[in-house]
Amino acid sequence: MIQNLIDGILTGSYLSLGAIGLTLVMHILRFANFSHAELLSLGAYCALVFDALVTALVPGLAAKLGPLSLTWALILATLISMVLTGLSAALIDRLVFKRVREKGQELSMVFASFGMALVIRNVIGLIFGLSPELYSKDIAFATILSRDPLILVKPDQVFVLVAALLLMLILHLILSRTTFGYALRAVAENPSLAQVNGVNLARTIMAVWLIGGGLAAVAGVFYGLSHQIIPVMGRDLVLPIFAATIVGGIGSVYGAVLGGFIVGIAGNLALVILPSGYTPSVPFLLILVVLLIRPHGLFGEARA
Amino acid sequence: MIGVISYLVFFATTAAILSIAVLGLNLQWGNTGLFNGGVVAFFGAGAYGTLILGGTPQDGHLGGFGLIYPAALLGGMALAGLMAWVVGLLTLRLRHDYLAIATFGVAVAFENLMRNAEWLAGGAKGVRGFERPLRAALGDGFLYNLLFFIVVLLLLIAVYLFLERLVASPFGRLLRAIREDEEAAQSLGKSPARIRLTAFVTGSVILGLAGGLYGTFYAFVSPQDVLPTLTFQIWAMLIVGGAGNNRGAIFGAFLIWGAWTASGWALSRFAPIEAQLYTGSMQFVLIGVVIVGMLMWRPQGLLPERLVVSQRGATPLAKQGE
Numbered sequence: 224m225i226q227n228l229i230d231g232i233l234t235g236s237y238l239s240l241g242a243i244g245l246t247l248v249m250h251i252l253r254f255a256n257f258s259h260a261e262l263l264s265l266g267a268y269c270a271l272v273f274d275a276l277v278t279a280l281v282p283g284l285a286a287k288l289g290p291l292s293l294t295w296a297l298i299l300a301t302l303i304s305m306v307l308t309g310l311s312a313a314l315i316d317r318l319v320f321k322r323v324r325e326k327g328q329e330l331s332m333v334f335a336s337f338g339m340a341l342v343i344r345n346v347i348g349l350i351f352g353l354s355p356e357l358y359s360k361d362i363a364f365a366t367i368l369s370r371d372p373l374i375l376v377k378p379d380q381v382f383v384l385v386a387a388l389l390l391m392l393i394l395h396l397i398l399s400r401t402t403f404g405y406a407l408r409a410v411a412e413n414p415s416l417a418q419v420n421g422v423n424l425a426r427t428i429m430a431v432w433l434i435g436g437g438l439a440a441v442a443g444v445f446y447g448l449s450h451q452i453i454p455v456m457g458r459d460l461v462l463p464i465f466a467a468t469i470v471g472g473i474g475s476v477y478g479a480v481l482g483g484f485i486v487g488i489a490g491n492l493a494l495v496i497l498p499s500g501y502t503p504s505v506p507f508l509l510i511l512v513v514l515l516i517r518p519h520g521l522f523g524e525a526r527a
Numbered sequence: 528m529i530g531v532i533s534y535l536v537f538f539a540t541t542a543a544i545l546s547i548a549v550l551g552l553n554l555q556w557g558n559t560g561l562f563n564g565g566v567v568a569f570f571g572a573g574a575y576g577t578l579i580l581g582g583t584p585q586d587g588h589l590g591g592f593g594l595i596y597p598a599a600l601l602g603g604m605a606l607a608g609l610m611a612w613v614v615g616l617l618t619l620r621l622r623h624d625y626l627a628i629a630t631f632g633v634a635v636a637f638e639n640l641m642r643n644a645e646w647l648a649g650g651a652k653g654v655r656g657f658e659r660p661l662r663a664a665l666g667d668g669f670l671y672n673l674l675f676f677i678v679v680l681l682l683l684i685a686v687y688l689f690l691e692r693l694v695a696s697p698f699g700r701l702l703r704a705i706r707e708d709e710e711a712a713q714s715l716g717k718s719p720a721r722i723r724l725t726a727f728v729t730g731s732v733i734l735g736l737a738g739g740l741y742g743t744f745y746a747f748v749s750p751q752d753v754l755p756t757l758t759f760q761i762w763a764m765l766i767v768g769g770a771g772n773n774r775g776a777i778f779g780a781f782l783i784w785g786a787w788t789a790s791g792w793a794l795s796r797f798a799p800i801e802a803q804l805y806t807g808s809m810q811f812v813l814i815g816v817v818i819v820g821m822l823m824w825r826p827q828g829l830l831p832e833r834l835v836v837s838q839r840g841a842t843p844l845a846k847q848g849e
Contacts (some may be wrong), residue, residue: 249624250649251707252623253624255627255628257564257627257631317797318820319823322823323819323822323823323826325824326822326823326826327552327822328555330560330562330627331822331826333562333623333624333627334562334762334766334818334822335818335819335822335823337564337759337762337818338814338815338816338819339560339819340816340817341759341811341812341818342811342812342815342816342819345809345811345812345815346812348805348808348809348816349805349808349809349812352804352805353808364712375550375612378667398739407793419817433595461631462631462632462635463821465631466632466634469625469628473622473624491732498643499640500639500643501639501640501643503635503636503639504635504636504639504640506632506635507629507632507633507635507636508636510628510629510632511617511629511632514621514625514629514757516616518621519621
């Protein structure tokens with residue numbers, strides 16, 4: 224039970240990171256982006272490539288950091304991946320979503336994102352193959368926190384949680400303390416009014432994609448550290464991330480953070496009463512419960 | 528020769544069944560503007576419902592009700608409608624994202640449940656023990672398939688005529704009114720949430736009918752038949768054919784199913800042996816590109832919706848003088 228709770232918090236940390244970007248996009252561009260989870264796999268594979276590249280160029284960076292299976296090379300690769308995934312997200316918007324947005328209605332965007340998800344997922348599969356990859360082939364040993372009840376924590380998991388919380392803190396400071404943060408919130412509230420006040424809409428949308436893509440890349444790497452990297456990981460992550468945004472309330476960054484942790488914990492606690500095969504259904508059940516008792520989520524507000 | 532004809536009948540039966548599904552989706556998306564991200568769940572509910580209700584008793588899973596075929600098919604359709612009603616009730620009052628996400632979730636949960644719940648529908652092994660109706664009298668050969676095709680075709684025509692009349696009726700105008708301007712419809716005393724729910728459930732029942740026929744055709748259904756792939760295929764059919772146009776929906780179904788079958792055949796025939804594992808991925812990239820490309824360059828589809836003005840306003844003043 225306690226073990227499930229701990230695992231759930233750790234799952235929650237990468238779900239939250241994924242959900243933040245998704246909720247921002249859904250708030251500002253007003254469409255459910257089904258291809259957001261593919262940004263996580265894009266980020267994970269991008270980090271895999273640069274990890275190998277950095278290790279080959281500077282072998283000294285391949286040393287492990289203390290008890291972690293993480294290396295400096297992977298940290299560097301993750302930072303590169305954040306930038307590249309963010310740029311890819313902005314590029315996909317420029318090439319596809321922007322055109323669809325100008326042509327059709329909001330719902331066409333949902334469609335386009337369905338199509339993009341298929342394309343990204345399968346192109347990754349074609350390039351990297353369908354078999355799973357790992358950042359480190361070594362077995363990560365878990366530290367025993369307590370023997371009765373048996374509680375195991377991997378050092379990597381602690382790192383993931385701390386790093387995720389740190390990133391969320393940085394994002395919080397940006398959103399609440401900087402002019403850019405105000406501009407972002409202004410655009411979400413009322414795009415026309417924000418533009419009248421001199422906020423550059425196109426640049427703000429670009430920034431949302433950069434932030435969303437960057438956080439998704441980290442989330443993807445963390446998912447890869449905790450599980451494995453496979454081309455279909457986006458397919459398995461899309462519903463939990465959507466559930467996190469709905470639980471938190473679409474558009475609320477803090478809601479997405481909390482929602483991610485709730486979805487992660489619920490999924491792991493469900494293992495206590497349900498066979499593990501049913502885990503993929505848990506996010507859907509959560510969505511149903513939220514829609515029944517609090518349709519606009521924990522922090523969301525009604526908006527047409 | 529008979530081989531070619533029997534293959535054509537097989538192909539046309541599948542395409543006609545999928546056309547019925549696309550028509551159901553067209554009522555939801557094309558006419559009402561409802562995004563159903565879990566088409567396959569309602570299709571699957573129809574298939575599973577029909578086979579379980581009409582099947583013979585099986586060890587280990589639900590079944591053996593042995594209903595006569597039409598009743599089993601209606602039961603499958605009712606199951607699809609019931610599922611749509613529950614999801615619609617919870618989401619149709621909210622902004623449109625919720626329906627998209629919730630229906631997507633239904634599809635994930637449905638496939639997950641069917642795969643795991645052996646007591647319910649045989650789990651990964653699927654539902655067995657279903658006898659195709661009139662098999663004893665007609666056998667399993669070409670004759671049966673031909674007659675089955677004719678029945679499917681008649682049902683397709685019936686669904687088409689029903690939807691054409693529905694769309695032309697006051698109810699159809701109401702659907703479009705809500706799609707175009709919800710507030711305006713509301714100001715005329717209409718209840719958008721209720722109308723949307725009606726359209727969503729009706730569309731899902733039609734999806735259930737398609738699923739029921741699909742299950743009957745193969746006399747078998749398993750979780751492999753309710754993968755998200757089918758949702759994408761049915762979507763692509765509607766977008767390519769032309770959302771809002773029932774003829775476009777049928778045209779798109781035949782076109783995309785033909786392209787899908789042909790590309791699968793070509794890839795398995797001509798692609799190098801080491802690439803065979805990836806033919807699925809290539810087909811998915813193609814279908815994704817088709818969806819995105821259509822939305823970018825021809826969002827109205829090949830056969831666009833014919834917009835009708837049901838009541839013209841007064842003639843402009845300048846023309847009255849002439």
